[in-house]
Each structure stands twice: as C-alpha cells, then as structure tokens.
Amino acid sequence: MLYAGIVAAELWNSSPYRGENAKYISPLDFVPDSSRVKAKAKPQTLEEQIAVLTRIMGCGPGKPN
Numbered sequence: 001m002l003y004a005g006i007v008a009a010e011l012w013n014s015s016p017y018r019g020e021n022a023k024y025i026s027p028l029d030f031v032p033d034s035s036r037v038k039a040k041a042k043p044q045t046l047e048e049q050i051a052v053l054t055r056i057m058g059c060g061p062g063k064p065n
Helices: 002-013 034-040 046-057
Strands: none
Touching: none
C-alpha cells in the first residue's frame, strides 16, 4: 500500500494542474487507516460461517449431498 501511495503522491505533487496554493501530499495520505476498519469489524459466529460456506459451496446442513 505504501508503494502505491508513493506513486500517487508523486503524481499529485508533480501535476502542473494543481494550482499555486495547493498543498503537498504525503504518501501516507493514500494509505487507509486500518484501526477504523478493525474497530468496526466483529468476528463471525460459527452459525454465520456455516451459512456463508453453505451458500458458496452449495452443500452443508439442510442441503442434499
């Protein structure tokens, strides 16, 4: 992710269409903040995992073999 941020920041900072008062951007501005994603994510229960796998594979509890 950081390498993509380096390329994106370089393209943004070297762009001739930015204008005179545009601020320079750091490569870290393009890296997503993973702490917000982890705080929202909750672990799946066993029943939810079975339901997902049943839907994907087409087999499982309540399905013919």
